[in-house]
Protein backbone atom coordinates (compact mmCIF):
# COMPACT_ATOMS: atom_id res chain seq x y z
CA UNK A 463 0.00 0.00 0.00
CA UNK A 464 1.00 3.58 -0.46
CA UNK A 465 1.36 5.96 2.45
CA UNK A 466 1.62 9.68 2.12
CA UNK A 467 2.39 12.50 4.49
CA UNK A 468 1.53 16.02 3.42
CA UNK A 469 4.22 17.37 5.75
CA UNK A 470 7.16 15.32 4.45
CA UNK A 471 9.13 14.62 1.33
CA UNK A 472 8.74 12.70 -0.91
CA UNK A 473 5.34 14.27 -1.47
CA UNK A 474 4.13 11.36 -3.54
CA UNK A 475 4.56 9.09 -0.53
CA UNK A 476 6.19 5.70 -0.33
CA UNK A 477 5.14 2.11 -0.85
CA UNK A 478 5.02 -0.12 2.22
CA UNK A 479 4.02 -3.77 2.73
CA UNK A 480 1.38 -5.04 5.14
CA UNK A 481 3.42 -5.30 8.31
CA UNK A 482 2.58 -8.26 10.51
CA UNK A 483 1.60 -7.81 14.15
CA UNK A 484 4.98 -9.17 15.10
CA UNK A 485 6.84 -6.70 12.89
CA UNK A 486 4.75 -3.80 14.16
CA UNK A 487 5.36 -4.78 17.76
CA UNK A 488 9.09 -5.11 17.18
CA UNK A 489 9.46 -1.83 15.31
CA UNK A 490 7.44 0.09 17.90
CA UNK A 491 9.57 -1.36 20.63
CA UNK A 492 12.79 -0.49 18.81
CA UNK A 493 11.66 3.05 18.11
CA UNK A 494 10.83 3.56 21.77
CA UNK A 495 14.44 2.66 22.51
CA UNK A 496 15.97 4.60 19.63
CA UNK A 497 14.99 5.60 16.11
CA UNK A 498 18.36 4.46 14.86
CA UNK A 499 17.59 0.92 15.99
CA UNK A 500 14.26 0.95 14.15
CA UNK A 501 15.89 2.27 10.96
CA UNK A 502 18.51 -0.45 11.19
CA UNK A 503 15.88 -3.18 11.58
CA UNK A 504 13.98 -1.87 8.55
CA UNK A 505 17.15 -1.82 6.47
CA UNK A 506 18.06 -5.36 7.45
CA UNK A 507 14.67 -7.07 7.50
CA UNK A 508 13.10 -5.50 4.41
CA UNK A 509 14.13 -4.23 1.01
CA UNK A 510 13.89 -0.59 2.07
CA UNK A 511 16.31 2.16 1.16
CA UNK A 512 17.81 4.21 3.96
CA UNK A 513 15.53 7.09 3.00
CA UNK A 514 12.38 4.95 3.17
CA UNK A 515 13.50 3.38 6.43
CA UNK A 516 13.86 6.82 7.95
CA UNK A 517 10.51 7.89 6.54
CA UNK A 518 8.79 4.84 8.03
CA UNK A 519 10.50 5.22 11.38
CA UNK A 520 9.55 8.88 11.61
CA UNK A 521 5.87 8.07 11.19
CA UNK A 522 5.68 5.22 13.66
CA UNK A 523 3.85 6.61 16.68
CA UNK A 524 2.70 5.48 20.05
CA UNK A 525 -0.88 4.39 19.46
CA UNK A 526 -3.30 7.31 19.64
CA UNK A 527 -0.63 9.96 19.97
CA UNK A 528 0.66 12.09 17.10
CA UNK A 529 4.46 11.79 16.75
CA UNK A 530 4.65 15.43 15.78
CA UNK A 531 2.28 17.53 17.88
CA UNK A 532 1.28 15.02 20.57
CA UNK A 533 -2.41 15.24 19.72
CA UNK A 534 -3.78 12.28 21.65
CA UNK A 535 -6.97 11.06 20.01
CA UNK A 536 -5.84 9.48 16.76
CA UNK A 537 -8.09 6.72 15.50
CA UNK A 538 -7.45 4.03 12.90
CA UNK A 539 -4.22 3.08 11.16
CA UNK A 540 -2.30 5.25 8.68
CA UNK A 541 -4.14 8.43 9.54
CA UNK A 542 -3.31 12.09 9.16
CA UNK A 543 -3.37 14.02 12.41
CA UNK A 544 -6.43 16.32 12.44
CA UNK A 545 -4.39 18.97 14.18
CA UNK A 546 -1.06 19.16 12.35
CA UNK A 547 -1.83 16.98 9.28
CA UNK A 548 1.21 14.76 9.80
CA UNK A 549 0.86 11.11 8.90
CA UNK A 550 0.84 8.63 11.76
CA UNK A 551 0.99 4.87 11.20
CA UNK A 552 -0.88 4.51 14.47
CA UNK A 553 -0.52 0.73 14.47
CA UNK A 554 -3.05 -1.17 16.47
CA UNK A 555 -1.35 -4.02 18.23
CA UNK A 556 -3.39 -6.82 19.71
CA UNK A 557 -1.50 -8.04 22.69
Ligand SMILES: [Zn+2]
Nearest residue numbers: 467469470549
Ligand atom coordinates in the same frame (compact mmCIF):
# COMPACT_ATOMS: atom_id res chain seq x y z
ZN1 LIG B 1 5.51 13.21 7.83
Ligand SMILES: [Zn+2]
Nearest residue numbers: 528531543546
Ligand atom coordinates in the same frame (compact mmCIF):
# COMPACT_ATOMS: atom_id res chain seq x y z
ZN1 LIG C 1 -0.27 16.09 15.01
